[in-house]
Amino acid sequence: MVYSHSQLKTFDECQLRYRYKYLDKVPEPQVAESPALKFWSIIHASLELLYKKIQNSGQAPEKADLTSFFSVEMAKFRDQYNQLSEAPFPVQDFDDRIALWQQMIDRFYDQYAPFTATKVNGLEQHINFDLPNWAKFRGIIDRLDFQGDTAIIVDYKTDKAIAPLETFAESYQQQLTTYAIWVMQQYSHAVKKIEGKLIYLRFQKEITREITSEMLEQAIQKITEQISLIEKNLFDYNMGNKEAFQAVEGHQCRRCAYHVLCPLFKHKFKDDEVIVSEIGETTIKKLIDKFYILKKQEKEIEDQLQGIKEFLEEYVQSHLDEGWKAIYGDQAQLRVDYKNGYNAKPDQKDAVKQFLIEHNLLNLMSMTIKTNELTTVLESDPELLSQLSNLIEFQNKVIVGWAKEKKE
Numbered sequence: 001m002v003y004s005h006s007q008l009k010t011f012d013e014c015q016l017r018y019r020y021k022y023l024d025k026v027p028e029p030q031v032a033e034s035p036a037l038k039f040w041s042i043i044h045a046s047l048e049l050l051y052k053k054i055q056n057s058g059q060a061p062e063k064a065d066l067t068s069f070f071s072v073e074m075a076k077f078r079d080q081y082n083q084l085s086e087a088p089f090p091v092q093d094f095d096d097r098i099a100l101w102q103q104m105i106d107r108f109y110d111q112y113a114p115f116t117a118t119k120v121n122g123l124e125q126h127i128n129f130d131l132p133n134w135a136k137f138r139g140i141i142d143r144l145d146f147q148g149d150t151a152i153i154v155d156y157k158t159d160k161a162i163a164p165l166e167t168f169a170e171s172y173q174q175q176l177t178t179y180a181i182w183v184m185q186q187y188s189h190a191v192k193k194i195e196g197k198l199i200y201l202r203f204q205k206e207i208t209r210e211i212t213s214e215m216l217e218q219a220i221q222k223i224t225e226q227i228s229l230i231e232k233n234l235f236d237y238n239m240g241n242k243e244a245f246q247a248v249e250g251h252q253c254r255r256c257a258y259h260v261l262c263p264l265f266k267h268k269f270k271d272d273e274v275i276v277s278e279i280g281e282t283t284i285k286k287l288i289d290k291f292y293i294l295k296k297q298e299k300e301i302e303d304q305l306q307g308i309k310e311f312l313e314e315y316v317q318s319h320l321d322e323g324w325k326a327i328y329g330d331q332a333q334l335r336v337d338y339k340n341g342y343n344a345k346p347d348q349k350d351a352v353k354q355f356l357i358e359h360n361l362l363n364l365m366s367m368t369i370k371t372n373e374l375t376t377v378l379e380s381d382p383e384l385l386s387q388l389s390n391l392i393e394f395q396n397k398v399i400v401g402w403a404k405e406k407k408e
C-alpha cells in the first residue's frame with residue numbers, strides 16, 4: 001500500500017476518519033473549497049510559476065506578471081466559490097485577502113530577487129520511496145534547492161504564527177525528514193548535508209534546521225511503526241472488527257466531512273421521536289436537553305453546598321469555646337462534629353506515609369492516614385510522636401454535616 005504524510009497525519013488525528021477516507025473511500029461531499037486552503041494553493045502556484053520561469057529561461061518573470069497571475073487565479077476561485085456556496089464571497093473580505101497576499105508575493109520577490117542564492121532542482125516535486133516494511137511512501141516537496149553539496153528542502157508556510165521549536169520538532173520536522181529520506185536515496189552521490197527550510201511568507205522569515213542522519217533513522221522508524229499499526233488495524237478490520245479504527249474527537253472534527261457516519265455525531269442527524277413514559281409525553285431530544293439542564297443544576301447546587309458548608313465550618317471554628325453540637329436556621333438544623341487529632345501537614349503526606357510504612361504502622365491504618373488511628377498510635381507512643389513532630393500537626397477540625405428540619 002502507498003502512504004503519504006497527510007494519510008499518516010489523518011491516522012494520527014483520528015483513525016476512524018482515516019478508515020472512511022482511505023479504506024472505505026467514502027466520497028467527501030462536494031462543497032465550496034475552503035478559501036484559506038485555496039489561497040494557500042494559489043500562493044504556491046504563483047511561487048512555482050516564478051521558479052519555473054527561472055528554470056526554463058534563466059530569467060525571473062516581472063513582479064507584475066506574478067501578481068497578475070495571482071489576481072486572475074483568485075478571481076477564478078471567487079467565481080467557482082460563488083457558484084457552489086450558498087452565500088457569495090464577501091467583496092470586502094475578498095479584496096482584503098487579495099491585498100494581503102499580493103503584498104506577501106511582492107515582499108518575497110524583493111527579498112529573494114535575483115533568485116541566484118541557490119540552485120532550484122525541483123518544484124512541486126513528486127516523491128516515492130520504499131520503506132523497510134515494504135510499504136511505499138509518497139509526497140510532494142514544494143521546492144528542492146542545492147547549494148554546493150547541501151540539499152535544502154523548502155516548505156512555504158502561510159501560518160499566522162511562527163511555529164515554536166517543539167511544534168517544528170513534532171510536526172514539520174517529521175514531514176521534512178520524511179522527504180529527506182527520498183533526497184538521500186536519490187542524491188546520495190552528490191549530497192553531504194540536508195537542511196529543512198520553512199519560509200514563513202507572512203513574516204518574511206526563514207527557519208532552517210539541519211536534518212541529521214539520526215533524524216532520518218528516527219523518521220524511518222516512526223513511519224514504519226505508524227504503518228505497522230495501520231496494517232494491524234486493517235487486518236483486524238478485515239477480520240470483522242468494526243471497532244479496529246477508533247474515533248478520536250478533537251479539533252479535526254471541525255473539518256471532517258463524515259459527521260453523518262461517525263458514531264460521535266450521527267445521532268444529530270436522526271429525526272426526533274415522541275415518547276410516552278412515567279414522566280409524561282415528550283421527545284428524545286427534549287429529554288436529552290432536560291437531562292443536561294438538570295445535570296448542570298446538580299453541579300451548581302453541589303458547588304453552592306460546598307461553599308456554604310466551608311463557610312459554616314469556619315463559623316463554628318471561630319466559636320469553638322461554645323462546643324455546639326448543632327447549629328440552627330429558622331427551618332432546619334445541621335449537625336456539628338469535631339475531629340481533633342494528629343494529621344500529616346498538607347505538604348508532608350508522602351513523608352508521613354513513608355515513615356509509617358518503615359515502622360510497619362500503615363497496615364494498622366488501612367493504607368491511608370486516618371486522623372483518629374494516627375492519633376491513637378501517637379498518643380500511646382511519645383517517642384514516635386517526637387520523631388514525627390516536624391511532619392504532623394494537631395488539628396481541631398469542624399465538620400458540618402447532616403441537615404434535618406428543625407424540631408420546635
Ligand code: SF4
Nearest residue numbers: 014247248253256262
Ligand atoms: S467527526 Fe471527528 S471523530 Fe468522527 S470521524 Fe471525523 S474526525 Fe473522527
